[in-house]
Amino acid sequence: MSAVRINPSILAADFANMQAELARIAGADFVHVDIMDNHFVPNLTFGPQMVARIQDTSPVPLDVHLMIDQPERWAPEYAELGAASVTFHLEAATDPVALARRLRAIGARAGIAVKPATPIEGLFDVLDEFDQILVMTVEPGFGGQSFMPETMPKLRLLSDEARRRGSAVWLQVDGGISESTIAQAAEAGADTFVAGSAVFGAADPDTAISALRTTAAR
Ligand code: DX5
Ligand code: ZN
Numbered sequence: 001m002s003a004v005r006i007n008p009s010i011l012a013a014d015f016a017n018m019q020a021e022l023a024r025i026a027g028a029d030f031v032h033v034d035i036m037d038n039h040f041v042p043n044l045t046f047g048p049q050m051v052a053r054i055q056d057t058s059p060v061p062l063d064v065h066l067m068i069d070q071p072e073r074w075a076p077e078y079a080e081l082g083a084a085s086v087t088f089h090l091e092a093a094t095d096p097v098a099l100a101r102r103l104r105a106i107g108a109r110a111g112i113a114v115k116p117a118t119p120i121e122g123l124f125d126v127l128d129e130f131d132q133i134l135v136m137t138v139e140p141g142f143g144g145q146s147f148m149p150e151t152m153p154k155l156r157l158l159s160d161e162a163r164r165r166g167s168a169v170w171l172q173v174d175g176g177i178s179e180s181t182i183a184q185a186a187e188a189g190a191d192t193f194v195a196g197s198a199v200f201g202a203a204d205p206d207t208a209i210s211a212l213r214t215t216a217a218r
Helices: 015-023 048-057 071-080 096-106 121-129 149-164 182-187 205-217
Strands: 005-008 031-036 062-067 085-089 109-114 132-136 170-174 192-195
Touching: 005 031, 005 205, 015 048, 031 048, 048 062, 048 071, 062 071, 062 109, 071 085, 071 096, 085 096, 085 132, 096 109, 096 121, 109 121, 121 149, 132 149, 149 170, 149 182, 182 192, 182 205, 192 205
Parallel strands: 005 192, 031 062, 062 085, 085 109, 109 132, 132 170, 170 192
Antiparallel strands: none
16 A cells, blocks of 8 residues: 555544644644535534634645535635645535536545445546545444444445556545554555544544554555
8 A cells, every 4th residue: 555644534623622633633644624514414513714714723734525415506615715625425416527627626636425325336437537535434424433344345346446447546434434444444445544533532643643544554
């Protein structure tokens, strides 16, 4: 395996002390920011104003994960405020390729996410329209859920196909990633790992990030 990226999810951080929480994950590759609208998922987080402040404050670039309906309405706004990557859900988008092209034109990495039950084969012919593909390893909506090992065959199928096509797309997993689950996701082909509770629930988040990185690279 070449690069391993660890993206802590601030969904598990203390929202009242965001600046201090961001300082605790200085060793992260990206800060994962979960946007939920209480329509696409049954939970609500925050919007562009909050993310703009996090962007101003964070020394680490932002990886925005939109769990929202009508991503066409909002995704470009996150790219414009400076997020390094913006990922929207395949299930919510009307024209995923067109939206990815808009995000790239603004200068962000374009990502597409699939829920655990969503087939991946439909993306095979358009892999290069995206910079990263997120295979959800829990049902989106909440942190602290258990990793779903039944999503691994889909990830492996995707990583085999990406390799076959010589694609440089990053393969991301999100949900229930910890010291005990990260190795199987890495083995199935993931190179980018979102972890919320496993990082912010640790006594020292930066040590937890290093440990996850080491286990994934093994
Ligand atoms: C879930 C979010 C995840 C979540 C991960 O819907 O997309 O990013 O924060 O949290 P953990 O690592 O605790 O499962
Ligand atoms: Zn997420």
